[in-house]
Amino acid sequence: MASRTAGHLNGAEPVLTAHAVRRAFGPTVVLAGVDLTIARGEVVALLGGSGSGKSTLLRILAGLDGEASGTSVVHGTAAVVFQEHRLLPWKRVAENVGLGLSGADGPGRIRRALAEVGLAERDRAWPAELSGGQAQRVAVARALVREPDLLLLDEPFGALDALTRLRMQILLRRLRAEHGFAALLVTHDVEEALLLADRILLLDDGRIAAELPVDLGPTRTPDDPAFGALRRHLLDRLGVPTT
Numbered sequence: 001m002a003s004r005t006a007g008h009l010n011g012a013e014p015v016l017t018a019h020a021v022r023r024a025f026g027p028t029v030v031l032a033g034v035d036l037t038i039a040r041g042e043v044v045a046l047l048g049g050s051g052s053g054k055s056t057l058l059r060i061l062a063g064l065d066g067e068a069s070g071t072s073v074v075h076g077t078a079a080v081v082f083q084e085h086r087l088l089p090w091k092r093v094a095e096n097v098g099l100g101l102s103g104a105d106g107p108g109r110i111r112r113a114l115a116e117v118g119l120a121e122r123d124r125a126w127p128a129e130l131s132g133g134q135a136q137r138v139a140v141a142r143a144l145v146r147e148p149d150l151l152l153l154d155e156p157f158g159a160l161d162a163l164t165r166l167r168m169q170i171l172l173r174r175l176r177a178e179h180g181f182a183a184l185l186v187t188h189d190v191e192e193a194l195l196l197a198d199r200i201l202l203l204d205d206g207r208i209a210a211e212l213p214v215d216l217g218p219t220r221t222p223d224d225p226a227f228g229a230l231r232r233h234l235l236d237r238l239g240v241p242t243t
């Protein structure tokens, strides 16, 4: 696995290298030795059945789990976006985005990050005054303001309605084109993975069971026969019948 994941780098610098990551909860082994390399600027989607350990792996890579074994190194800055926005209800939008940010350029960076997610006018709002989609865009701004080399995204659009989800996917694609960050996107949604990722990994039985490059070019639509073929292949690997 290590040599396979290293292969896709083609000489590109890695932004994340993880090796032999293992995590058990009591007697239950959830991750049995995961090797993973992400290149600078690369978007990797992580698919897997419910309970396969996707969120557990993401938390380890984010440095949020002290109990795992193996090594995981982010070469640069990482920022995390979760399925729930996790905004502090007692702080206004701009304060939430700027949490932990220091330096005289903080207010300017907060303004720019909010403008980038289309919420420049909502900087004084309270989280409770926002829609689900707006709150999640604030969470994205809070990640962006740190100018991350790597975004760790745990089902970031999973709680949103279908239309808002589509808008967020388009926003993420645009932000990625502008900023060039790398991302690891945990998702249940095969189409979302195919729309956004350069490479898709399948987590099964505690390991990366399959790896699939997505050679679909920058403009992707589900009507494209090549898109459909990859979709069927992935659903098949996930054990979902398509006929």
Ligand SMILES: Nc1ncnc2c1ncn2[C@@H]1O[C@H](COP(=O)(O)OP(=O)(O)OP(=O)(O)O)[C@@H](O)[C@H]1O
Binding pocket: 025, 030, 048, 049, 050, 051, 052, 053, 054, 055, 056, 057, 188
């Ligand atoms: N803190 C914990 N204590 C005990 N078991 C846990 C803990 N966190 C996760 N698990 C178990 O580890 C397994 C993997 O959970 P995880 O949330 O990583 O899966 P997932 O692939 O993200 O699932 P889903 O797609 O349903 O969100 C599950 O069986 C879960 O019950």
